[in-house]
Amino acid sequence: xxxxxxxxxxxxxxxxxxxxxxxxxxxxxxxxxxxxxxxxxxxxxxxxxxxxxxxxxxxxxxxxxxxxxxxxxxxxxxxxxxxxxxxxxxxxxxxxxxxxxxxxxxxxxxxxxxxxxxxxxxxxxxxxxxxxxxxxxxxxxxxxxxxxxxxxxxxxxxxxxxxxxxxxxxxxxxxxxxxxxxxxxxxxxxxxxxxxxxxxxxxxxxxxxxxxxxxxxxxxxxxxxxxxxxxxxxxxxxxxxxxxxxxxxxxxxxxxxxxxxxxxxxxxxxxxxxxxxxxxxxxxxxxxxxxxxxxxxxxxxxxxxxxxxxxx
Amino acid sequence: xxxxxxxxxxxxxxxxxxxxxxxxxxxxxxxxxxxxxxxxxxxxxxxxxxxxxxxxxxxxxxxxxxxxxxxxxxxxxxxxxxxxxxxxxxxxxxxxxxxxxxxxxxxxxxxxxxxxxxxxxxxxxxxxxxxxxxxxxxxxxxxxxxxxxxxxxxxxxxxxxxxxxxxxxxxxxxxxxxxxxxxxxxxxxxxxxxxxxxxxxxxxxxxxxxxxxxxxxxxxxxxxxxxxxxxxxxxxxxxxxxxxxxxxxxxxxxxxxxxxxxxxxxxxxxxxxxxxxxxxxxxxxxxxxxxxxxxxxxxxxxxxxxxxxxxxxxxxxxxxxxxxxxxxxxxxxxxxxxxxxxxxxxxxxxxxxxxxxxxxxx
Numbered sequence: 205x206x207x208x209x210x211x212x213x214x215x216x217x218x219x220x221x222x223x224x225x226x227x228x229x230x231x232x233x234x235x236x237x238x239x240x241x242x243x244x245x246x247x248x249x250x251x252x253x254x255x256x257x258x259x260x261x262x263x264x265x266x267x268x269x270x271x272x273x274x275x276x277x278x279x280x281x282x283x284x285x286x287x288x289x290x291x292x293x294x295x296x297x298x299x300x301x302x303x304x305x306x307x308x309x310x311x312x313x314x315x316x317x318x319x320x321x322x323x324x325x326x327x328x329x330x331x332x333x334x335x336x337x338x339x340x341x342x343x344x345x346x347x348x349x350x351x352x353x354x355x356x357x358x359x360x361x362x363x364x365x366x367x368x369x370x371x372x373x374x375x376x377x378x379x380x381x382x383x384x385x386x387x388x389x390x391x392x393x394x395x396x397x398x399x400x401x402x403x404x405x406x407x408x409x410x411x412x413x414x415x416x417x418x419x420x421x422x423x424x425x426x427x428x429x430x431x432x433x434x435x436x437x438x439x440x441x442x443x444x445x446x447x448x449x450x451x452x453x454x455x456x457x458x459x460x461x462x463x464x465x466x467x468x469x470x471x472x473x474x475x476x477x478x479x480x481x482x483x484x485x486x487x488x489x490x491x492x493x494x495x496x497x498x499x500x501x502x503x504x505x506x507x508x509x510x511x512x513x514x515x516x
Numbered sequence: 517x518x519x520x521x522x523x524x525x526x527x528x529x530x531x532x533x534x535x536x537x538x539x540x541x542x543x544x545x546x547x548x549x550x551x552x553x554x555x556x557x558x559x560x561x562x563x564x565x566x567x568x569x570x571x572x573x574x575x576x577x578x579x580x581x582x583x584x585x586x587x588x589x590x591x592x593x594x595x596x597x598x599x600x601x602x603x604x605x606x607x608x609x610x611x612x613x614x615x616x617x618x619x620x621x622x623x624x625x626x627x628x629x630x631x632x633x634x635x636x637x638x639x640x641x642x643x644x645x646x647x648x649x650x651x652x653x654x655x656x657x658x659x660x661x662x663x664x665x666x667x668x669x670x671x672x673x674x675x676x677x678x679x680x681x682x683x684x685x686x687x688x689x690x691x692x693x694x695x696x697x698x699x700x701x702x703x704x705x706x707x708x709x710x711x712x713x714x715x716x717x718x719x720x721x722x723x724x725x726x727x728x729x730x731x732x733x734x735x736x737x738x739x740x741x742x743x744x745x746x747x748x749x750x751x752x753x754x755x756x757x758x759x760x761x762x763x764x765x766x767x768x769x770x771x772x773x774x775x776x777x778x779x780x781x782x783x784x785x786x787x788x789x790x791x792x793x794x795x796x797x798x799x800x801x802x803x804x805x806x807x808x809x810x811x812x813x814x815x816x817x818x819x820x821x822x823x824x825x826x827x828x829x830x831x832x833x834x835x836x837x838x839x840x841x842x843x844x845x846x847x848x849x850x851x852x853x854x855x856x857x858x859x860x861x862x863x864x865x866x867x868x869x870x871x872x873x874x875x876x877x878x
Contacts, residue, residue, distance in 0.1 A: 250617075281688035281826035300559050303685050304826050305566035394683055394690040398824050467596045471604065478608070481622040488694045489681045495694030499678055502629040503671075506841075509630075510637070513596045513846045 242267075244371065244408050245274050247296075248399045249284070251380065253413040254349075254373030256331060259366065262322040266333055266343065266367040269317055271402055273299060273345055278310040279400035286389045287380045292354055294380050295334060296347040296397070317343050317365075324366040326354040329374055333365040349377050376416045383419065393419045439483055446476035446501075453508070467513050477505045525862040526649045526731050528772045535733055537768040538642060539740025542761035546743050549754045557752045565756040574806025575799065576763035577836055579770045580843045581809075582802060594846045601842050609835040613817075616827045621691035627834040628686075629674060632745060634841045635762055636670040641848055642737040642765060645859055650731050658718050661711075665718075666738050668704075668711035673745040675704035687830030708746045712738070737765065769859065774798050776861035779869075786869040809836050 245256040258267035273279060278299045285297035299306065299314060306314070317333070319340040326332060330350045333343035343365055350357075351374070357364055370377065383391040403411065453469045455461075481498065488495040527534040584590050584598055591598040612620040640663055647654055654662075677684075678694040679701040715738055722730045744758040775794050784790055810833060818828040 277825060280824065283685075300562070302688075302826075304687050304829065305562065305569075311563070392683075394685060396685075396688055396690070398688065398826070464596065467600075471600075478622065478626060481625055482619055485622055485625055485692065485694070489692050490695060492695065492697060495678065495696050496700075499629070499674065499694055499696070502626060503633070503674065506630045506633045509842070510845055512842065513594050 243271060243402050243404055245271065245368075246401045246403055246408070246411065246413070247279070247373075247397050248401070248414070249376065249395060249397055250393075250419045251395060252373060252376035252416040254376050255371040255408065255413065256368050257371050258368040259322075259324065262324055263320040263333075263365050263367045265317050266320055266365055269313065269315065270345065270347070270367065272313050273310065274400045274402050276307070276310045276313055277400075278306065278313065278345070279397050280304070282397050284380060284391060284395040284397075287384055287391050287395075288351075289381075289384055289389055290352075291378075291381055292350070292352045294349050294351065294377050296349070298334075298344060298346045300345075314344055316341055319343070319363070320365045320367075321359075321363050322366060326350050326357040326364070326366065328353055329370045330366050331368045331370065332357065333367055335364065351377060372413065373416075379416050379418075395419065435483060435487075439480060442476045442480050442483075446473050446480075449473045449476065450508075453511075457511075463513060463515060466511065470508055470512050473508060474505055477501055524649065524860050525864060526646065526733065527862065528768055529863050531733075534768070535736060537764050538646070538733060539736045539743075539761065539765060541764070542740050542757070543736075543743050545757065545761075546748050546751065546754045550748065550751050553753055557756060561753045561756050565760065568757070568760045569810070570807065571803065572763045572767065573759050574810045575802035576766045576770070576806075577809060577840050578802040578805030579767065579774075579798075580840050580847070582798075582805060583770065583774070583847055584843050590847070594843075597842055597846050601839060605835050605839050609831050612831045612834075613821075613823060613828060616689065616824070616831075620689045620827065620831055623831065624686045624689050624691050624834055627838055628677065628684075628691075630838065630841050632670045632673050633667075634844065635744070636667045636741060638762065638766060638844070639666045639669075639737045639741045642769060643734060645769065646731070646734045646737070649860060650734055651726075652722050652730055652734065653725060654722070658721070661714050661718050662738065665711040665715035666741060668708040669741045669745040672701075672704040672708040673749075676701040676749065687833065688824065688826030689830040705746065708742065712742055740765075771795065771798065772861060772866075773859055775866050776859075779866065786866050788867055791863075791866050 242258065242260055245258070247254040247256065258271070260267045279296075280302075281304045282299055282302045283297050284294050285301070286293075286295040288294065299310065319335075321340075324330065328351060332348045332350060334346035334348050335341075335343040340363065347367070348364075349370060356362065380391060380395055383393045383395065449469050449472045453466060453473065456466045456469060480501065484494060484498055488498055529537075584594065608619075608623060612623045643662060643666065644659075675696065679696040679698050680693060681695045682693050683690050684693060715735070719730065719732075719735055722734075740761065744755075744761065748754045775791060775798075778784065778794060779786060779790065810829075814829040814832045815825065817823065817832065818825040
């Protein structure tokens with residue numbers, strides 16, 4: 205290297221260092237949202253899909269535990285247990301609260317995590333760890349998705365570990381506010397994580413994410429008009445068929461018909477009852493007579509099944 | 517007293533074990549938990565109940581399938597249950613998995629109505645068994661009374677579950693209650709109390725007719741069912757263990773049946789060695805069978821078809837149990853001598869009775 209090139213190299217080197225510092229300063233001023241790093245968590249819910257990225261620099265242990273639990277399937281069937289009526293947040297419940305028992309591996313991965321407080325702020329889109337108010341190190345798996353800027357959750361008022369942010373699907377979480385009734389923060393429809401996947405950025409680019417959509421009461425909602433008439437017609441037809449089959453069964457027993465005949469007639473009655481449940485259970489709440497009729501039908505059918513495959 | 521004219525015992529094993537397994541243990545646990553433990557569903561309770569699934573609940577389902585399918589004679593005896601019902605249930609399960617929001621909730625609803633009915637049916641059977649073993653003469657109207665008393669627990673729990681508007685969850689499958697008014701649940705509770713009191717009156721009549729104290733074990737299954745479904749409705753932590761106690765009751769009877777039947781069929785002489793070996797073989801086989809039905813199968817199906825594990829587990833769990841309800845409904849008819857005879861055996865028979873002169877073909 206000649207003496208003439210050295211100043212040029214020095215100038216270029218200094219310029220590169222200055223550029224690196226400048227980029228760092230611009231990209232991460234204190235308290236702003238840093239760029240996401242690494243893998244994403246995709247939450248598939250009945251209301252649509254939500255994509256979460258993690259602040260692995262600011263909260264590495266929390267991010268690692270959540271991702272580990274998600275890979276183990278621990279978040280599958282966990283419910284969103286709380287929707288703030290003022291629209292500040294929605295809370296995903298603890299994995300131990302789901303109906304599906306945890307496997308030994310999932311239980312082993314569910315640990316208390318020492319707090320990882322940082323300069324990050326509770327702004328719309330960030331994700332905070334739920335914890336016991338008196339114990340800063342009690343966070344485990346429950347996540348709080350911030351939907352409105354919440355300075356009351358920041359120091360000096362409070363301190364929580366901010367673990368990530370919602371990259372896509374904030375509108376899905378916003379829509380949860382539709383499923384509240386006055387005086388309660390528990391959703392009126394089950395907002396369950398049907399599946400939670402850990403994906404890379406490349407895999408995420410290939411995924412077809414479900415947009416926000418309305419959540420109906422399971423079994424579909426009662427649709428008025430033409431479809432309602434079709435529903436009544438189908439239900440009436442099934443009731444008629446079931447009644448005929450029941451009469452046939454009584455006659456078959458009296459006449460000493462064979463086991464196969466009686467049992468197949470009973471299967472027909474069971475099939476009619478089952479399809480009636482599929483069609484009418486969603487419409488039963490609010491209609492006492494319908495609920496009572498369905499219950500009596502169900503109880504009657506299970507009683508009838510005691511005659512199934514019975515000898516004369 | 518020679519083995520031939522020895523009077524069979526009331527108990528399958530011995531008084532302590534029979535009282536415990538027939539339901540006494542569950543009543544003691546319920547009382548202890550109601551008195552000393554939190555009523556809510558705690559993590560400890562959930563973990564313990566989940567472990568018990570492997571060693572008791574799941575094996576009891578497997579034991580039913582084993583009983584039906586382990587011999588061609590049984591399949592020929594119940595051809596529709598053995599050969600048609602599995603396909604029907606498979607079709608419904610596939611439809612439910614394909615339609616988790618519409619069909620699966622209806623399937624789970626049907627299962628939730630049928631399950632307590634099945635519990636009550638088992639209780640009727642076990643009660644009838646102990647009455648027969650105790651040599652109690654039961655008149656037709658008394659049979660109706662104890663049947664109503666036992667089924668009143670089923671009616672009470674179903675009416676309570678279906679009253680009020682709320683969503684229920686079963687392995688990620690959400691389904692609504694039927695929204696019946698609250699007074700319906702109260703009426704069901706009152707019916708259960710009155711019917712249980714009537715059972716008590718029946719018991720006094722049996723004692724009076726027999727001129728002795730009829731072994732109270734004849735009441736234990738019915739009282740246990742009332743404990744599970746009626747008296748502990750506010751103790752959610754105990755309710756986690758109800759399926760375990762139901763399975764324990766079943767395994768006692770099924771174990772006895774299995775050992776006696778095989779001994780008679782194959783002409784085996786009773787001995788401690790036979791009891792240990794056959795018990796361990798049968799139990800381990802059913803532990804494995806239960807694990808396949810409830811752990812391997814749902815995960816294989818979910819993984820193979822890229823489905824939600826939670827929904828698949830829920831649907832297949834309900835499907836296996838509905839199959840169990842069908843099979844149990846046919847294989848335990850006490851009126852059949854081929855069923856009643858082995859069920860009258862006891863541990864003494866299994867340990868000491870010589871081999872029959874000629875193996876009995878059933």
